[in-house]
Amino acid sequence: MPRLFADLTPLRVSAAYRRLWLGNTLSFVGTQLTLVAVSLEVFALTGSSFAVGLLGLAALVPLVVAGLYGGAVADRYDRRTVALWSALVMWLTIVGIAAHAWLGIESVALLYGLTALHSAASGINQPTRGAIIPALVGVKLLPAANALNMMTFSIAMMVGPLLGGVLVASIGYAWTYTVDVVTFLAALYAVWRLPSLPPQREEGEPQQRLGLSSVVEGFRFLGTRPNVRMTFLADIVAMATAFPRALLPAIGGVILGGGESAVGLLLAAMAAGSFLAGLFSGTFTRLHRHGLGTYVCILVWGAAVAVFGVVVWWGSSLDPDDGRLAWALAGSAFCMAVAGATDSVSAVFRTTILQSATPDRLRGRLQGVFVVVVAGGPRLGEMIQGGASTALGEGLTLIVGGVLCIIGVSLLMRAQPGFLRYDGRAPTP
Template identity: 50%
Template sequence: MARFLLDISPVREIPAFRRLWMGSTLSMLGSQFTVIAISLEVFELTRSTFAVGLVGVFALVPLIVAGLYGGSIGDTTDRRLAGLWTTVGLFAMTVALAAHAWLDIRNVAVLYTIVALHSFAQGLNQPVRGAIVPRVVPVRQLPAANALFQLTMGSCLMIGPLLGAFTVATMGFQWAYTLDALSFGVSLWAMYMLPSLPPEPGDDGAATRAGFRSVVEGFAFLATRPNLRMTFLLDLAAMIFAMPRALFPVLGASVLGGGQFTVGLLTAALAAGSIIAGIFSGVFIRINHHGRACAAAVAGWAVCIMAFGAVVLVASGGWGADTVWPLIVSCLALVAAGVADSVSMLFRTTILQAATPDNLRGRLQGIFIVVVAGGPRLGDATMGTGGEWLGPGWAALGGATMCLALVLLLVRMFPGFMRYDARDPQP
């Protein structure tokens, strides 16, 4: 049975990874306190859902810009120092959020400004942190290490908003932000305890300088590496055309009923799938043909969202007043989709880390951050528009069908990806 369960050997055997994982877990949980607190505070100040939506805009643009530049920094400076100082920046912005709450500065413009600066610091930090992992974890243990991160991410996304909302309701915004700031203590300690990780030289023997030219070099490298490029294309196909979360509010308000409770339940179902995939990740980490597994997982995501859309269509067409069974089946489809998405992320991340030369890992991680952050938001726009024009059922079914067709097309266009083998990683 142990072969099918989560492999914790990276935590047990590699002290540096153990500290990174602990720090990431606590800071990720604390970040969810801040995410929910900011949304609630902006709504309390403005009573406008549009104003709440603007939080995402102020967060996304700095994240994209800083994500690309942060990857460049990670490839040209000591990653320990870069990770330490960018974590300090994140900590400072979280302290600023706590300070504004304790000082009772009730101004939405101040909140938007801190959100943008926090997101900029996060964009600098994440590519560096992602590039550090392959330097401290052997290639053979990367799938297990990524599975551990996937499990904690799914758990934090499921539990964090609930704990954050409870903290705001019982203790106020001040403590929600303060607890997030305190959660960075372990993360700072983990970065401080790392050994020196100086940049490795490129093919010409010299390290690349940080800046715009360095970022362009990262894109140029990606353009010539079909296996790495395929991981990005598969993720974009899944997120842009088959991410259903924009449909959850209208489903809670009409088709499935239950209002905000249903929205929370559907959202939690996706996160629950990620947790299940993490617990049983032993099934996946022993697979060597990562390309096939990644493509199959994205296709599985599309099929699950197609099933979700079919259930919504049937419910819309007269399942009767009983919305319990449609809700249960919808949640089951989303749990399965969450499993598929988590497995896809596991293999995409591992391929990116293993097949990218160390002197380019930071920049590729930066591009990865942009795709991961931007894809779902484009998906919200695509699915939201489709839901408005076609109805939620047809939007989900049609979008997922498009995703599946794109997966099949991409597999045909890049046949080498299906031959990718973790024992001989080729970009």
Template identity: 45%
Template sequence: MTRTAVPTRPRRRILADVTPLRSSPDFRRLWVGATISRLGQAMTALAISLQVYAITGSSFSVGLVGLFALVPLVSLGLYGGAIADTADRRTLGLYSSLGLAVLSIALAAAALLDYHRVWLLYGVVALQAACGALNGPARAAMIPRLLPAGQLPAANALNSAAMTFGMMIGPALGGLIVGWWGYQAAYLIDAVTFCASLYAMWRLPSMRPERQAGGPDDGAGDDAGEGAGEGATAGGKPRRASVIDGLRFLGTRPNIRMNFFSDLSAMVLAQPKALFPAIAVLWYGGDAKTVGLLVTAPAVGALLGGLLSGWQGRIHRQGLAILLSVAGWGLAIAAFGLTRNLWLGLFFLALAGCADSVSMVFRSTMMQAATPDDMRGRLQGVFIVVVAGGPRLGDFLAGTAADLFSPAVAITGGGLACVLVLGLLAARWRAFARYDARSPQP
């Protein structure tokens, strides 16, 4: 008696899909290099903050570190994206990574020579941010050229997990290294970690932007004030990648625009981080350790979201997924504002971090898949501005609301406002919820 073979359903993946690491050696090298270098960068960021405080004894001076990083990151983000749409992205990524490594070496040399000057640290932080504003758009625009569209959600989930891992482990490791061997050790280790990133960039093929006929860059060159360098068109004529053209493109693409609006609604309206020191004392009777737990909880949730991201590759209605995950962030933050139990509060913050990681994966995937290659750099520049500027504006708004009303009103009200604004945006641009990754439309 013969048995009839029973067809089996494909196994449902739960853990992170590592197919991009197996299928593309170039992506694998980029991912490993970025993971290692992010650890080093997080160590350096902490070491700089500790060194500034040791020199000045002022928390205000430490706070200025963030300002010196934010200004060049925001101001150069759009311009760096325009360069990435003109130049060879491999070359741009290689030289900007080399610049970051050289800056870490300079910090180590100054520390070894006992040259402790706060202005030097501020200057290096600003230059690091400038290099990052060039490196980020170039690196992100490379991913769709290395992988098929179906693997982009998995690739972005892997990148999210690696970034979160660096944010969690890097500062703790940096604190230990500074305590054992001094600032120069953390800076030197950071410089060495860039070798992996440099090697990955060096092994890549040339990656000049692929220009589409009829795109916004066709025709005569733009005004000098709008351009960001020259490249070659399909016909061999020089062209400029205009920042203004990138913004015009964004203005006529409702799905990509809604992508940014949804993120801003979360980061500006429901950003409780600035209130953690106050609520650690007022709500939980804690201290600096409690603040550390509150800061770490969203990162833990984001890391778990990345590690358990295998299901994301099966989602085609990515616009709807973004709306649901951003709404999940807002509701989790609102619930956090209502609880006075520390462990329950940490749970809601972790839930918010997990929702944010899901949103980030689909937002990045949509932007990569629905954007022409010769526009990806500029939109990644806009993405950097939104990611860097949105939370800072959210910190200001939360602090103001907490002073005018109370931390509970600021946090819970902010979370609910996020959901309300998101609903209004979704009602205004209803096609966003119907966005289908199998037929991406910007």
């Protein structure tokens, strides 16, 4: 049984990682509360879905810019210091959002500004936190640590949005934001307790200068290291061709006839699949063929999305009062759960390759690129899937997207077959 469930060894052997994991668990849930509550408040103030969409843009642009530059900062200064100050800025923005609600200011522009500032600080904090993990647990335990991190994120994605809606309805915006203010203190405490973590440099290597050249150096390294580069390319292909989130409102609310609750079910199913992958991560964290594992996961992801499309296409042919629509919804939820699980396992393999095969002096910058890809890939996929659905319909768009995902990642592996031979016991960038 211990080989079935999540490997808790990183939590047992590293007190620093244990504190960081527990702090992140609380803060991730709190962050999801705030994201949901801010979206609801912006809609309440404007009555405009477009205004809510602009909130996403206000968060994405600073995250992308700060993610690239923040990785360079993490490779230049003590990572504990960088993580602590960026986390403190994130906390202060949450305090600002809570104060906005308590004082009844009702300024959408201020909410946009605070959201952008929080996202920029997160763009620095996330790559720094990713670069810290290898120093806390060692290379051997990276798969287990990354699986635990992924389980934490999936819990937040399941619990946060649901709890956020309930709290806003029951205790209001101000108290909901205050919950995040309090829970985020756990993450601040965990970072504060970390030891000094300066980037490790080779003997005689000069300290890097902070600037655009530092960011370019990270991309130059990526351009000459095929295995690390493949972790990004494979994820971009998977997200750009077959990320279904933009289609879920039409699928759940119209085609399958379940309304907003059906959309919530499909989103929750994807998060649940991710959580189950983390819970039973003992089945894959001891595997060493991380490149092959990534390929298989993306193949299954594409197949799950394609089957989801078949179910939706079938459901679109049924009458609104046909009882078989319930089976179509259940089948769709199952496909989303499989997709969520395989995406999480792929993320564990890809993150482990990135962290173990990248020199410590460059880990922050490569983690920054990872943050940008993780944030931007799904957005690109939403644009492509949403645009294609106007011509093909939702079901056929999912089928085509899933098939293109399988073909695209297979072509990548054909172009770089060495990735399939990657062995975690001998990391080769």
